[in-house]
Amino acid sequence: MTDVKNMENAVEFKRHNPKILKGNFAAAEAAKLCKAGFIPAYPITPQTTIVEELSRKVATGEMDATYVNMDSEHSVFAAAMGAAMAGERVFTATSGQGLFYAHEVLHAIAHFRLPMVVCNVGRPSIPWNIWADQTDSLAQRDTGWIQIYTETSQEVLDTIIQGYIITETLDIPVMVVLDAFYLSHTSENVWVPEQSLVDEFLPPKQKKGVEIDGYHPKAIGGLIPPEEYETFEYAWWKDALKVEDLVNTVGKQFGEKFGRNYQAVEAININEKTEMVFVTTSTITTTVRGILNLHPEIGILKIRLMKPFPKKSVLEALKPLSDNALIVNIERNFLGGKEGALMQEMKRALYGERYFKMYDIYAGMGGKDVSPITIENMIDKVRSNPDEIIWIDFE
């Protein structure tokens, strides 16, 4: 979350340098600041400039890492898995088909409890489309990765730094998700922290004694009989329950150190007078922010931590809301069912706790622009008592 006012007034963040960066370059900058040691890569639009920039940083000696051009995304993630098993701090990036192709390995990485941070610049599947869409990452919700969705280049950079603390604390991999082009290829003001500041926050990768090193023989991943398999899933489940609190804690600690606070969700203008709350992710949030001065009756619930879904934070954020308020989910994803991912998650989070009339709006799939006018159309449409599921600006 960028504080736009701060930027305009040029409030300086201490021990930072202002730069103009596209989302993808902010991601590469963050990987460097976090001292990722192993970067397997494969090109796919629109993430390609992330790995291009990282290959340049490594080639010029600006960054000390091993960069490898792999033969596919499946191999990228399999290589990431091998290096993480041996205790390296790993970073890579992918998009759309690449993420779909790596699906098998995503499961393996999460089940091996390997820490790593990976960026996904979202795009949909066939027919070919390379533009903004969250279907690819949302289709990986059940692979066991933590997923955090970002709104600005600043948030991309900051979230990757927080991501390494989270992943190395819990040994659960983290996926940081960017919107294609609206974020990946759009230049913004970014405060880039000095290396020493990041080093104070994120220590070098600590080994835990379970890594492959060659000197202490061990086996990882052998066949597990039915009597024992559940013990691994149970231990993982116990840790998955800690994710929401940890994301909030790390976000707060990050704020104390860097001057920018982050939480699992962000509540904007949610109070007892709020009539309608848009549930948003990523760059669409910025667009909705832009119409709030015209619509004091509208609020926003920005979901940053998408998986595991932050139920406690959502309930807390909606606490001031009157029971008559409407919840409107904006879905830049299509998962082959009636509802989009946000509606599914929101219903699950609220079940048995609060009841609100809830709407689901499919918008902006395959990169279609969601403009302020589109948001106005959403408000009008919801007020005209429509069906629960709406396709907006659609003929």
Added chain:
Amino acid sequence: MADLVYKFLIGEEKVYPGALSCRGCGWALLVRHIASILGENTVYVVPASCYSIIAGPYGYNHVKGSTVHTVFAAAPATATGVRAALDRQGNKDANVVVLAGDGGTFDIGLQSLSGAASRGERIIYVCNNNGAYMNTGIQTSTATPYGAVTTTNPNPSYKKTWPKDLMGIVSSHNIPYAATCSLAFIQDFRRKVERAKNADGFSFLMIDGPCPPGHKTDPSQSISIARLAVETKLFPLFEVEHHRVKINYYPKKEIPVEECLKLQGRFRHLFKENATDALKTIQEQVDSNWKRLVKLEEISYQF
């Protein structure tokens, strides 16, 4: 006494007793020899294969070294990550070894094998070629020999295509070392493991893997059948340094392929009266392959 110990091929065992392989399986024997040469500072990367089981279930480790189990299609990619990490951590002496079957090598893993070979990763890739997906119950792979029956090529629909020339494919990547190995020629095999270990880059070993349940053979005949495969030129022993081919063993007598095939139940149908054409086809192909190999050796040192 010291002399006696000296004469054992394996000075110190680097595997634990009690491997889970079937009787007469090649895996346990080949890993025992490889491990004795490579030592404990070795990481074995294992995709889905019979060795996934033989390596031991959770809590056990067959080798005195490290074992990493990984996804079927990408063992060379996982090995790439392990290699890079160990190199970064200063353990450049470690050996990183892929132990894969023919399905994981010829079929589903071919792309990542090609990628690792092309990049010149310092990895030893070992393919135990037993000619089918044996771990899942004897299904056809592209390494399955012409004429063999499997559970997915049941008689009379025995396999009627020749296995792909994987040695040709791999050595075409211009790698420093590739070789075929037989458990019946153990000193040759051990020498090749040493060569692979010392190769400057990606090295590849393909071993003719005995499989009594899959080949329908008597476990006590595993080694003698492996020897016959070399003697009949069904499985020639050769090595390739970059593009240069060297044949390591010239059979002294002409022995027809039948002598090897008739000992294996998977070829039994070829010995029925109406199936003699298939035997002839196999003999012709084997002769042709051998002549081609000899020619390759001849021209290898002319440039």
